[in-house]
Amino acid sequence: MTRIIVPGRANGIVLKTTNPINFLGAVDKKTGIIHDQKCDIFKKSIKNTILVFPHGVGSSVGAYTIYSLKSNNTAPAAMICQKADLTVASGCALANIPMLVLGDEEFNAIKDGKEIQIDTESAKILN
Amino acid sequence: MELTKEEQSALNGEKGDILQTAYRILVATGEATNAEKLIPVNWAHLSGVNYNTIGDSGEEFLRTISQEAKVKVKTTVNPMGIDFDHISEFDHIDDDFIQKQKSIRDSYIRMGVEPTFSCTPYDIFTLPEKDTQVSFAESNAAIFANSLGGLKTNKESAFSALASALTGKSPYSDLRKNQTDTPLTIQMKLDNPNELDFGLLGFFAGKVGDTSVNISGVSEPDRRSCKALCGGMGTSGTCAKFQFTEDVENTEKIDFGKEEMTKTYDELNTSDKGDLITLGSPQLGLQELSDLSSMLKGKSFQKRCMIFCSRAVQNQARNLDYTNEIERAGGEILSDCCTCLTPLINPSETDSVTTNSVKGAYYLKNSTGVDVNLKSLSNIIEDETR
Numbered sequence: 378m379t380r381i382i383v384p385g386r387a388n389g390i391v392l393k394t395t396n397p398i399n400f401l402g403a404v405d406k407k408t409g410i411i412h413d414q415k416c417d418i419f420k421k422s423i424k425n426t427i428l429v430f431p432h433g434v435g436s437s438v439g440a441y442t443i444y445s446l447k448s449n450n451t452a453p454a455a456m457i458c459q460k461a462d463l464t465v466a467s468g469c470a471l472a473n474i475p476m477l478v479l480g481d482e483e484f485n486a487i488k489d490g491k492e493i494q495i496d497t498e499s500a501k502i503l504n
Numbered sequence: 505m506e507l508t509k510e511e512q513s514a515l516n517g518e519k520g521d522i523l524q525t526a527y528r529i530l531v532a533t534g535e536a537t538n539a540e541k542l543i544p545v546n547w548a549h550l551s552g553v554n555y556n557t558i559g560d561s562g563e564e565f566l567r568t569i570s571q572e573a574k575v576k577v578k579t580t581v582n583p584m585g586i587d588f589d590h591i592s593e594f595d596h597i598d599d600d601f602i603q604k605q606k607s608i609r610d611s612y613i614r615m616g617v618e619p620t621f622s623c624t625p626y627d628i629f630t631l632p633e634k635d636t637q638v639s640f641a642e643s644n645a646a647i648f649a650n651s652l653g654g655l656k657t658n659k660e661s662a663f664s665a666l667a668s669a670l671t672g673k674s675p676y677s678d679l680r681k682n683q684t685d686t687p688l689t690i691q692m693k694l695d696n697p698n699e700l701d702f703g704l705l706g707f708f709a710g711k712v713g714d715t716s717v718n719i720s721g722v723s724e725p726d727r728r729s730c731k732a733l734c735g736g737m738g739t740s741g742t743c744a745k746f747q748f749t750e751d752v753e754n755t756e757k758i759d760f761g762k763e764e765m766t767k768t769y770d771e772l773n774t775s776d777k778g779d780l781i782t783l784g785s786p787q788l789g790l791q792e793l794s795d796l797s798s799m800l801k802g803k804s805f806q807k808r809c810m811i812f813c814s815r816a817v818q819n820q821a822r823n824l825d826y827t828n829e830i831e832r833a834g835g836e837i838l839s840d841c842c843t844c845l846t847p848l849i850n851p852s853e854t855d856s857v858t859t860n861s862v863k864g865a866y867y868l869k870n871s872t873g874v875d876v877n878l879k880s881l882s883n884i885i886e887d888e889t890r
Binding site: 380381382383401402406432434435436437438439440441444445448449461462463464466467468469470471476478 | 525528529531532533535536537551552554557558559560561562564565641642643658659660661662663664665667739740741742870871
């Protein structure tokens with residue numbers, strides 16, 4: 378079951394975390410680097426990646442962080458979540474970052490480090 | 505999601521770029537919440553007002569859209585970073601911050617918002633009638649509205665609430681229909697809990713709950729405790745609603761007892777003392793200022809104490825003389841900003857802050873970058889005044 382939250386096309390290398398992300402506190406919007414030590418992708422850059430994470434948490438202002446990442450050219454190429462939350466959905470909508478929500482099985486099947494393409498028009502994730 | 509002809513034409517850009525963007529956001533959040541249509545809301549409350557949280561891109565975005573955009577429904581706004589009336593007392597705030605914060609304030613005012621600059625709109629206005637649909641982005645206010653105010657809102661994001669303000673609409677999600685599953689109950693096991701315990705309970709419940717949780721074993725907490733519960737819950741997770749109920753058969757149950765409380769406390773408390781004190785996250789209401797004024801009778805703070813409340817509440821409190829005793833005791837009453845992400849707290853001069861707010865503690869540690877000494881209001885008065 379794939380739900381398209383924000384349509385579009387993208388390709389990039391998967392950066393996958395099992396931790397929910399609080400965009401307001403966890404990401405450096407100038408560099409796109411995760412600076413939350415509790416996150417398992419700590420010190421990694423989300424820039425141009427296909428960012429795969431369970432869902433967003435925390436402040437409603439995190440949507441502005443996603444928009445800032447886009448303005449600073451440090452945003453992911455696309456985001457894939459397991460559960461949709463309004464902060465990530467609205468941030469991606471304003472910033473024009475394609476966003477999908479996948480069922481558990483499909484979500485679990487995505488491998489970190491793999492290059493994938495997303496095209497919501499053909500509703501496909503190509504490995 | 506089904507759109508009306510008018511909504512579809514706005515989404516196609518026939519009513520201009522701003523409404524097109526607003527509808528794009530509503531469609532995405534509609535898909536995210538499995539809503540089948542948009543419905544009218546009659547009050548939006550926006551987050552994304554503090555320059556510390558939205559930064560240069562946010563400031564520029566608001567400056568650009570406010571040249572044309574106008575809110576369509578009553579719209580209130582969250583705190584800024586600073587209190588302009590007291591800015592001269594804080595030398596370390598640089599001009600760039602002040603200019604950018606002014607620009608953000610002016611952009612919102614240009615769009616026609618009510619300049620409340622408060623995270624507690626429920627303390628400023630009489631709430632509309634039961635089941636009224638609103639769109640609140642500030643998490644403590646959304647949880648308060650759904651759980652205690654009888655209103656209906658998603659736990660909106662800064663942009664979904666802004667889209668609601670500009671269109672007067674929001675996705676018709678389960679939360680708006682009263683069809684939320686509440687499969688989990690937190691059983692409060694602490695005796696005589698104070699507001700700090702309720703804040704910790706909220707933080708704990710927000711972590712384990714999904715969209716909505718039951719809370720049992722609680723009898724009519726006062727407003728201070730209720731606000732602390734809403735603030736704590738909004739900080740840690742995705743929960744948008746709770747209900748106090750003993751009717752919890754067929755739900756999964758998790759205890760919140762001494763052990764859980766201590767574990768949550770230890771996660772947030774990082775110091776056994778503070779260089780200064782802050783009260784107000786969420787901002788204090790009139791009753792809380794009245795209580796504080798009684799508690800401070802004949803006492804004085806032994807260190808700096810910043811007290812945050814909305815401008816509207818401060819004005820009421822001045823008229824009722826609640827502020828005299830507080831200021832005599834050395835409390836600094838500040839408005840239009842709050843503990844969370846205010847640059848008024850200077851991390852290069854301050855190592856640690858004492859507060860009774862769990863929400864405040866989280867952002868002081870993770871965003872301001874200072875250690876936190878968490879204690880209840882009565883303990884703060886006992887330990888920090890003479």
